[in-house]
Amino acid sequence: MVSHSSSTPPTPEPESRLRVPQRNPKPVAIQVYRPASEMRQPLKLMRRMGADLLASRELAWQLMKRDISAQYRESFLGVAWAIIPPIIASAGFAFAASADVINVGVTDIPYPAYVLLSTALWQTFSESVMLPMQKVGSARMMLAKIQFPREALILAAMGQVLFNFAFKLLLVTGMFLWFRLAVPPTIVLAPVALLHMVLFGTVLGMFLAPLSALYQDFQKGMQLLLGTWLFLTPVVFPPPSSDGLFGLLVRFNPVTPLLVTTRELMAVGTISDPQGFWLVSGLTFVGLLVAWLVYRLAMPYAIERFSS
Amino acid sequence: MTLVAENTKSMTAPKDSDVVLSVQGVSKKFCRDFKSALFYGVQDISSEVLGLRGDHNDTLRKKEFWALQDVGFELHRGEALGLVGKNGSGKSTLLRIIAGLIKPDVGTVTVKGRVAPLIALGAGFNPVLTGRENIYANMSILGLSREEIDDRFDDVVAFAEIPDAIDSPVRSYSSGMQARLGFACAIHTEPEILLVDEVLAVGDMRFRAKCNRKLHHLREKGLSFVLVSHNAQSIFNLCETCVYLSKGELIISGDTEEVVKKYEEDLYSTELVSHEGDFSIPQKPVGESLGVDITRLYFKDLSGNPCESPKTGELAIFCVEYKANISVKNAGLVLVIKEVAGEGDILLILSSFNDKIPLDIKIGRHELQVHMPHLGLTPGSYIMQVFIRKDSIFTYDYIESFIFKINSEIAMGRSLFHQSRTWKQIDI
The missing domain is CATH 2.70.50.60 (abc- transporter (atp binding component) like domain)
Structure with missing residues (x-):
């Protein structure tokens, strides 16, 4: 403590009181940063990915809490914003259908409930595409300055998507009660299907996240694409039975089996296209690994460009 | 302040086993042209993902230049290293490579222990949230668990001197308060290596002095740090060894006094003046x-x-x-x-x-x-x-x-200017 005496009189500071209890010291980690691609040591890379995923859970939780509370803090309607869009959308479509402005086929459940449930699911999907990009975009400063497990941003995005869906679920429950719809026992399986759909969206979002942090074009383009994509997915209409071009597009749309299966598990009880569901789910899991790898490896190069 | 430097000098006898940071022959390319940068970025990402990228990427592509070229030094436990150079000399790039944020193109960096970057004062602060919420978010970004933050929370608040404002949104803080909170968060992560990037220029004099004292105290406990500045004076006060970068190249490293002298000499010579004075x-x-x-x-x-x-x-x-x-x-x-x-x-x-x-x-x-x-x-x-x-x-x-x-023949001490004066004794 010689150093203080020369310049200024010692003032009581937290360090002299030392209130931090001693915890077992962590083993000192040794990090080596080298230019070669991490792909050249795949085992090491996989071990590191696993470790980072584990390490990022708590950070993801903190980030999610921060973002959710910030999201609704400065708004008069608050959490209601999670449920307002599906209400407006379904009210609009239900009105149009009842006035015969649009002609939708026969749906499994009453049309207003059908649209409400489907829009809630679709919006969950579209959020799962957009949120990883938005999270990475708004964390640019942080990414350029602090080394933290990058997986945390994606986990936080997924958490927030599911949180928002939970609110939408309240609305859907209300609608089911209103129409006195019976809930099939298969609803206990619905979270699995929902998760697959959210993962599929996250794969897309994660793929584009590093680039979208650099160029706004990716986010804007994706928003545009989602607007069109909605009409190629059985959200406001039932799955078409015809084999025309439209029917083909809807059928080969990868979101269709995921969304339809989730909806059927929640409201109908029978699954119309189990093969399609498992096919897309399988692709999703493979895609998840690839997207995770690309996201991780691309990040330092993206940071290089936006930090200089 | 010279007294401080002497004291710390004797405290740190470097041993080879105590190397906490070793930078070896590090080079880094950059490109300022927007379109080429995009193209090269995609190229780099693909060769990274496909595993084509090796350890020696030392050919410059069109419109690229060396932001860092063959830079090497070592940092021992409890040592403070100054990094001087004009803006654009590659200091921040080097710091980013040390922090593991970007990859070197040639050379390796070995880091032992947790690195806390003070380049990130308050990065991740959300203005809408309260100081309390931001402390939790910011410190977990810096790598602490919830338990560890709980332990340190009171110390952070006490150090930042914001006990009354802790539950108000950070937006309502003055810039000084935000800087204090950011510094308090970073310093209480108890890292092994601290990277300080010009941040001590924030806040008022009194808080800066407090930060300097804290840094000295942490050094006594074995913390090492790298201090980046284009102002030689702040380096003088804290570091005994120093590295001088210019246009990405290491010009000289070693004893702070020598390095800073060279740095200041170069500052003149780049000006148009040949005859000083x-x-x-x-x-x-x-x-x-x-x-x-x-x-x-x-x-x-x-x-x-x-x-x-x-x-x-x-x-x-x-x-x-x-x-x-x-x-x-x-x-x-x-x-x-x-x-x-x-x-x-x-x-x-x-x-x-x-x-x-x-x-x-x-x-x-x-x-x-x-x-x-x-x-x-x-x-x-x-x-x-x-x-x-x-x-x-x-x-x-x-x-x-x-x-x-x-020049001066009068002792100035640490005065910032000279006041001419006469001293008198008067009997009344």
């Missing part, structure tokens, strides 16, 4: 002259002889020789003085317009003089801008940078 300006081409040209700048001392470096506390006469083809009534002289190694703040403005002293420019060769009876500038190197103007707006001629040194 006495500067003759070549004749301007006819088209460029506005009728009045400065031909020589120099100082005279007490006895009226030209003198290269005037002395603090003594009479100094600054002379501006000019050659004029026109005569101007109510002209004037403006001098703007800054420190060479400073932050660019203006130290002193002397203006005959402010002093309401009209000076006349006469045809031929003449001289304007400023008499400064007790020179107040402390020993050091200064850079001066000199303007001959009319009506304080129209400039006839100016010199962008006249560099001079001030």
Whole structure:
């Protein structure tokens, strides 16, 4: 403590009181940063990915809490914003259908409930595409300055998507009660299907996240694409039975089996296209690994460009 | 402050086993061209993902340049290393590579232990959320678990001196409060290596002093740090070894005094001036002259002889020789003085317009003089801008940078300026 005496009189500071209890010291980690691609040591890379995923859970939780509370803090309607869009959308479509402005086929459940449930699911999907990009975009400063497990941003995005869906679920429950719809026992399986759909969206979002942090074009383009994509997915209409071009597009749309299966598990009880569901789910899991790898490896190069 | 440096010097006898940071032959390419950067970025990402990228990426592509070239040094436990260099010399790039944010193109960096970047003061602060919420978010970004944050929470709040504001949104904090909170968060992560990037320039003097004390205290406990600055003085106070970067290359490393001396020398030599303290300006081409040209700048001392470096506390006469083809009534002289190694703040403005002293420019060769009876500038190197103007707006001629040194025979201590004085004893 010689150093203080020369310049200024010692003032009581937290360090002299030392209130931090001693915890077992962590083993000192040794990090080596080298230019070669991490792909050249795949085992090491996989071990590191696993470790980072584990390490990022708590950070993801903190980030999610921060973002959710910030999201609704400065708004008069608050959490209601999670449920307002599906209400407006379904009210609009239900009105149009009842006035015969649009002609939708026969749906499994009453049309207003059908649209409400489907829009809630679709919006969950579209959020799962957009949120990883938005999270990475708004964390640019942080990414350029602090080394933290990058997986945390994606986990936080997924958490927030599911949180928002939970609110939408309240609305859907209300609608089911209103129409006195019976809930099939298969609803206990619905979270699995929902998760697959959210993962599929996250794969897309994660793929584009590093680039979208650099160029706004990716986010804007994706928003545009989602607007069109909605009409190629059985959200406001039932799955078409015809084999025309439209029917083909809807059928080969990868979101269709995921969304339809989730909806059927929640409201109908029978699954119309189990093969399609498992096919897309399988692709999703493979895609998840690839997207995770690309996201991780691309990040330092993206940071290089936006930090200089 | 010199006492501090001596004390810390004796405390840290470096041992090879104690190396916490080793930078070996690190090079990094950059590209400023937007379109090429996009293309190269995609190229780099693909070769990374496909595993094509090796350890020696030392060929420059079109429009690329070396932001860092073959830089190497070691940092021992409990040691403080200064990193000096002008803006754009690659200091921040080096820091980012050490923090593991970007990858080197050649060379390796080995880091032992947790690195906390003070380049990130308050990064991740959300203005809408309260100080409490932000402490939790920010410290978990810096790598702490919830438990660890709980333990340190009170200390962070006490250090940041914001106990009353802790539950108000950070948006309502003053910039000083935000900086304090950011510093408190970073410092309480108890890292092994701290990267400090010019951040000690934030906050008021009192808090800066507190931060410096805290850094000293942490060093005694074995923390090492890298301090980046373009201001040599802050490096002097904390670091005993130093690395000087210029245009990405390591110019010299070693003892701080030596390195800083070299750095300051280079700062002069890059300016246009060849004769320090006495500067003759070549004749301007006819088209460029506005009728009045400065031909020589120099100082005279007490006895009226030209003198290269005037002395603090003594009479100094600054002379501006000019050659004029026109005569101007109510002209004037403006001098703007800054420190060479400073932050660019203006130290002193002397203006005959402010002093309401009209000076006349006469045809031929003449001289304007400023008499400064007790020179107040402390020993050091200064850079001066000199303007001959009319009506304080129209400039006839100016010199962008006249560099001079001030010497002193009086002990200045840590004073920022000299006050001429006499001491008396009076009996009443």
